[in-house]
Amino acid sequence: MANTILVLAEQLRGEVTDITFEMLGAGRKLAEASGSSLCAVLLGAEAAPLAAKLGAADKVLVADDAPWDLAPADAVAGALEAVMQQTQAGLVLLGCTNVAAGIGSMLAVKTGLPLVNFCRAAKAEGGGVVCTSQLFGGKIYSDVKLADGKGVVCIYPGAFPVDAGKRDQAPPIEKVDLPVAAPKVTFKQYLEPETGDVDITKQNVLVGVGRGIQTQDNVELAEELAQVLGGAVCASRPVIDQGWLPLSRQVGKSGMTVKPRVYFALGISGAPEHWEGMQNSQCIIAVNTDAKAPIFDGAHYGVVGDVLELLPALTEKVKAKKG
Amino acid sequence: MNLYVLLKMVPDTVEELNVAADGKSLDSEFLRFKLNDPDEHALEQALLLKEKHGGKVTVVTLDAPEVDDVLFTALAKGADRAVKLPVNQAELGTVAAARVLADFLKAEATPLPPDTLVLPGSYAIDDLEGELAPLLATALELPYVGVVCGIAPAEGKATVRKEFAGGLRGEFEVALPAVLGIQSADKPPRYVPVAKVRAAMKSARIETVDVPPPDRPRQLELERTYKPEAAGHAEMLEGSPEEVADRLVEILVKNSAI
Ligand SMILES: Cc1cc2nc3c(=O)[nH]c(=O)nc-3n(C[C@H](O)[C@H](O)[C@H](O)COP(=O)(O)OP(=O)(O)OC[C@H]3O[C@@H](n4cnc5c(N)ncnc54)[C@H](O)[C@@H]3O)c2cc1C
Numbered sequence: 001m002a003n004t005i006l007v008l009a010e011q012l013r014g015e016v017t018d019i020t021f022e023m024l025g026a027g028r029k030l031a032e033a034s035g036s037s038l039c040a041v042l043l044g045a046e047a048a049p050l051a052a053k054l055g056a057a058d059k060v061l062v063a064d065d066a067p068w069d070l071a072p073a074d075a076v077a078g079a080l081e082a083v084m085q086q087t088q089a090g091l092v093l094l095g096c097t098n099v100a101a102g103i104g105s106m107l108a109v110k111t112g113l114p115l116v117n118f119c120r121a122a123k124a125e126g127g128g129v130v131c132t133s134q135l136f137g138g139k140i141y142s143d144v145k146l147a148d149g150k151g152v153v154c155i156y157p158g159a160f161p162v163d164a165g166k167r168d169q170a171p172p173i174e175k176v177d178l179p180v181a182a183p184k185v186t187f188k189q190y191l192e193p194e195t196g197d198v199d200i201t202k203q204n205v206l207v208g209v210g211r212g213i214q215t216q217d218n219v220e221l222a223e224e225l226a227q228v229l230g231g232a233v234c235a236s237r238p239v240i241d242q243g244w245l246p247l248s249r250q251v252g253k254s255g256m257t258v259k260p261r262v263y264f265a266l267g268i269s270g271a272p273e274h275w276e277g278m279q280n281s282q283c284i285i286a287v288n289t290d291a292k293a294p295i296f297d298g299a300h301y302g303v304v305g306d307v308l309e310l311l312p313a314l315t316e317k318v319k320a321k322k323g
Numbered sequence: 324m325n326l327y328v329l330l331k332m333v334p335d336t337v338e339e340l341n342v343a344a345d346g347k348s349l350d351s352e353f354l355r356f357k358l359n360d361p362d363e364h365a366l367e368q369a370l371l372l373k374e375k376h377g378g379k380v381t382v383v384t385l386d387a388p389e390v391d392d393v394l395f396t397a398l399a400k401g402a403d404r405a406v407k408l409p410v411n412q413a414e415l416g417t418v419a420a421a422r423v424l425a426d427f428l429k430a431e432a433t434p435l436p437p438d439t440l441v442l443p444g445s446y447a448i449d450d451l452e453g454e455l456a457p458l459l460a461t462a463l464e465l466p467y468v469g470v471v472c473g474i475a476p477a478e479g480k481a482t483v484r485k486e487f488a489g490g491l492r493g494e495f496e497v498a499l500p501a502v503l504g505i506q507s508a509d510k511p512p513r514y515v516p517v518a519k520v521r522a523a524m525k526s527a528r529i530e531t532v533d534v535p536p537p538d539r540p541r542q543l544e545l546e547r548t549y550k551p552e553a554a555g556h557a558e559m560l561e562g563s564p565e566e567v568a569d570r571l572v573e574i575l576v577k578n579s580a581i
Pocket of ligand 1: 252
């Protein structure tokens with residue numbers, strides 16, 4: 001196995017994101033099993049003060065020249081390649097996130113190393129690393145072996161414990177000078193989330209609808225249930241992409257993270273990107289025509305059936321109960 | 324504008340997926356294929372750009388089951404040219420697929436004209452070896468942005484929106500030509516009536532362009548492929564919609580939602 005394992009620490013708007021701690025936890029385990037050291041790389045103007053939070057690493061390399069903030073993927077990949085050479089690292093962990101999109105693929109091409117995407121488990125084995133990837137919306141897993149322990153591994157958010165990557169100690173911090181080529185992609189500004197009519201993160205009850213709701217008119221059925229329960233309707237990505245509900249109602253990886261008392265997942269398959277946004281709901285009730293839909297693996301209660309038949313019946317019963 | 328949309332067929336995950344006897348690949352017997360979701364948005368985004376700024380939309384695929392239907396549908400929606408590269412997609416990982424598609428694009432024009440946008444979907448559900456867009460951008464030495472959800476082209480450049488999380492997005496300026504991984508189009512993908520697709524099948528043609536096959540189809544050796552074992556399972560409620568609704572009301576009361 002490689003002598004050094006690198007983690008590309010992620011930050012957005014001056015905050016270290018959870019994926020960073022997940023990666024540090026995963027990297028720590030691999031490093032201990034293989035006798036390697038764990039080194040975090042943090043880029044961006046605010047990197048220096050944030051580096052102190054990465055105590056699970058043996059060392060943090062910091063490049064805090066301003067151009068690194070939201071630098072293009074090829075520039076970050078180039079920087080990582082340089083750090084890999086300096087540290088003799090052979091294994092790099094990155095987040096399988098929108099922020100880091102493309103960096104891993106580009107680094108793999110630059111270094112000639114294999115890339116393993118969507119990784120949700122990794123263990124050291126006989127000098128190598130075996131990674132488990134989740135494919136096809138979480139319906140299938142594949143195990144892939146990096147025989148010499150070298151490669152670029154993109155870690156799926158939510159798959160590794162965050163706490164395992166947190167330590168109450170300050171790591172040694174080292175500044176590095178990294179080459180920045182004139183970028184062909186420049187960051188202009190943030191576009192703040194649209195604030196909708198309702199804030200779905202503040203509801204006690206959410207009626208979530210997915211592609212199984214089939215038409216915009218049918219969304220009204222969910223709206224009626226939400227109304228009698230004093231909650232709101234939210235949705236998976238395909239429903240938002242169809243324009244049936246505004247972006248402010250999207251739950252999941254690129255949408256909102258919600259924790260209502262009750263979350264209805266109606267005609268939602270339970271893809272990892274949706275699950276990420278609602279998994280901490282107190283009670284999850286899933287309704288799906290497919291008895292094998294992944295949503296049933298995590299939901300508290302499940303109904304195999306047609307959401308269009310159940311919705312009107314449930315709305316009536318709730319009305320009757322409330323009197 | 325000179326717009327290339329790269330379309331990929333993926334197994335429809337609404338169907339049950341089973342592992343083949345080799346313990347590594349998917350059992351193809353009952354697989355149904357569909358166009359990768361983000362690719363549908365890439366096509367829509369290209370059609371919207373063409374409508375607004377003029378130009379030509381070329382859709383490109385590798386060979387895969389049911390891919391002709393997808394190409395004719397794209398033509399019926401307004402694409403100008405449909406190209407199929409006779410290399411079987413099933414055997415290829417993303418790295419090899421990117422190489423084949425890059426060869427095709429290089430043969431189209433080197434360098435690509437400055438008003439060119441290459442638009443793959445941002446990701447595919449079987450992207451084990453990485454995403455197509457950054458790999459293509461590297462092969463073509465073009466700038467890249469991924470997870471794109473809006474494009475406004477101007478002279479020699481484009482302003483693009485990229486999704487982060489929690490509804491937060493960022494605006495970037497990109498020099499053209501460029502490769503943009505499309506997550507969602509400015510508008511929902513349009514619907515095209517079956518009659519129009521049939522008409523396209525009669526009047527239009529799918530071009531086949533020969534490209535050299537990749538020397539190494541896959542970068543990664545799979546050890547095994549399997550269905551995940553669920554850590555838990557929901558308590559299932561059975562009965563008529565009325566009976567189920569009664570149970571759900573109890574559950575709602577128990578969770579202080581009524
Ligand atoms: C970078 C990235 C970001 C993403 N961000 C998000 C995000 O923020 N939020 C999000 O949700 N997704 C996101 N996705 C997409 C995600 O991968 C899935 O494609 C999406 O969640 C699927 O939505 P769905 O469950 O509604 O549709 P599908 O997966 O198509 O599922 C539809 C379900 O409805 C069931 N069904 C059909 N008819 C009925 C009926 N009559 N009654 C009951 N059930 C029925 C079917 O059995 C099926 O299980 C993202 C993906 C990526 C790669």
